Amino acid sequence: MNKIVINGGRPLQGEVAISGAKNSVVALIPATILADDIVVLDGVPAISDVDSLIEIMKDMGASVERAGETLTIDPRGVKNVPMPYGKINSLRASYYFYGSLLGRYGEATVGLPGGCDLGPRPIDLHLKAFKAMGAEMSYEGNSMRLATKNRDLIGASVYMDTVSVGATINTMLAAVKAKGRTVIENAAREPEIIDVATLLNNMGAHIRGAGTDIITIEGVEQLHGTRHQVIPDRIEAGTYIALAAAVGEGVKISNVLYEHLEGFLAKLEEMGVRMTVSEDSVYVEKQEELQAITIKTAPYPGFATDLQQPITPLLLKAQGRGRIMDTIYEKRVNHVPELANMGAAIETQGGQILYTGPNRLQGAAVKATDLRAGAALVIAGLMAEGKTEITNVEFILRGYSNIIEKLTQLGADIQLVEA
Template sequence: MSAFEIIGGKKLKGEIIPQGAKNEALQILSAVLLTEEKVVISNIPDIKDVNKLIDLLAALGVSVSRINKDTYSFEAKSINIDYFQSEEFKHKGGGLRGSIMIVGPLLARFGKAAIPKPGGDKIGRRRLDTHFLGFEKLGAKFVYDAENNFFNVDASELKGAYILMDEASVTGTANIVMAAVLAKGITTIYNAACEPYLQQLCKMLNRMGAKISGIGSNLLTIEGVDRLQGTTHRMLPDMIEIGSFIGMAAMTGSEITIKDVCFSELGIIPTVFAKLGIQFELRGDDIFIPAQDSYEIETFIDGSILTVADAPWPGFTPDLLSIVLVTAIQAKGNVLVHQKMFESRLFFVDKLIDMGAQIILCDPHRATVIGLNKQVKLRGIEMTSPDIRAGVSLLIAALSAQGRSVIYNIDQIERGYQDIEERLRALGANIRRIEALEA
């Protein structure tokens, strides 16, 4: 089993370029199934989850051509619908959370789809009801085979409908939008997600000939069309990586420049890190973070402890709460981190406590961090990554810690972060991949 060995306590310095957005990629790549014409997509992150989806598309019959490291062309002329019944499909689809995203476009174009219950992070329940309730509103029927964990969906003709979503799910909204663009009539989606990645999908679909209005709001109107054409699309930089690098710079007291961040698309993210006391300045479209010996967490106006909680966009993304939590360990002051969406995502704090962090896990959703103000260094330990974001949080902690740390189960980290050890070494980090038995 591969692991990362980190010798921490070293300041980093240099420039780092964020990869293309993982959460955008899973939607955009699935959208190539909506047309038989060529779609060229650039700034695709070279990470396991995305590569698995590209492999799944190829197995379905999509012609895939890699133009360069981050650019591919796709032509979905000859989709093999019978592939759904194969054991190979069950294995490939079940190993990838993002495989659910192919259902909407397949329903729209072919009238049927199937998907095994997807895999992914072990961070708590991640229900798929929102997706299927939306498909049902459009006229689809589905049967869940509980024994085999398999969803079968049928829709001989999708028809536009008014859909009030039970939650502002990004993937749910994206899937329903992709199903609705080829449906007969007008679809209205209220309480729609409005994240930049969803906006990117809608803009791409409009370039393909779709008629979507209300982009960027929580009320989308989609006028169905008969067919879509090919297009080109470039993905945004990954905002979760950008936030991770901001936290890493603060924890390690490093001077780092994050390049080409598309700052206008980051929403409240820079503001939240500023509330932790992290200094930065915008230079063109780069974020420059100076080396800081200390950073102090703000309080609310009445002096009460700062709370950072996740919320639908334009609120703070849940994917960065783990990074906020680990960054606060060495801040001056205290913060309450409230993870509302997933009930298991904070369970990695026991490892941080073993490293010397002062954290109180209040319940599965809330943790209070008492900042060390860099008066006490964390100590290196051996630990296991439970999910993508916790894994990178542990990596940031290890980079700031005194001594040697080993992180096992780094497959989880590599599902979401491209060439992470090479990019960190370029900043001066002492990190290497080793083969080791998990502790």
């Protein structure tokens, strides 16, 4: 089994550039199925989720070429074939193939999505939207089949009972070629939704209101090819900012859209983190004394649930007692026992994370239980005295582009040891 080995306690310096957004690109790639010509995506991160999506697209008949961070996709050869097993089951974002295939063919048979175990993450809101547009659902083995009569989706009004990024994007994918108007109320407002809407509009779709809680889509008959720049990954940016505050002695994080991180940066300022925020970068100074704070996650523009785990090791350096309440994913606490194994005064109680600091962490053998928990353990390993060995590293490689190379350039003693 592959593992990441870190010899901690080394201060980091230098500059790190943030890659394209994972949570955008995993929707942008399936979205290209809707086009009638070639789509070029720039700024595509080097992560395993992208590798899986490329293989799925090729299995469906698309032509895909990759050159560095540029992905060229010709979807004209895509066939609507059932995709019940294999890579489809390995990643959560496979559910975007429902929306894109429904939008192109009026039917889709796709295996149930996988991904990190963060507690209940039902796709009932996705199905509610598809049903409102005329799709009927049935199960075929380990797959779900969605089909419309006469292969036509019909525009509809869809109210999201809870704010859901995935359901909002999937509804947009299905609606862009539907007959008539679709209105999504209580839509999620995340930047990744704007990014997907921008791609679709550049392909010829008519989407208004992305980034607000009401999105209106006027269906069109055809979508053409285009070129699109993926937005920077705000979660990767937040992770490196937290890392720089924890172990840095002057680190610049570049290719950052600070307006995507305002809720996160506000909490760092509350802690006393010294940093300089520019238009496209954040410079984090060497930190002195930090103060413990309370964090409560919320849908955008609140504190992102995906940054709850990466900020936790930094909190362990702070003076006093604090807590973390994740209102989005109740099981996003699996990093806590691993950090406790490294000597942290941290525990879960009543669904909340309680911590007391400051802590001096010790290197240990730990296990990544999901993507962002893995990021937390990498930061903790860099902070700790001695050697830290992290297993289940496939979770980390799903979402952090070239993480070993980036950290090595900053001065970290870190290696990916292949079995």
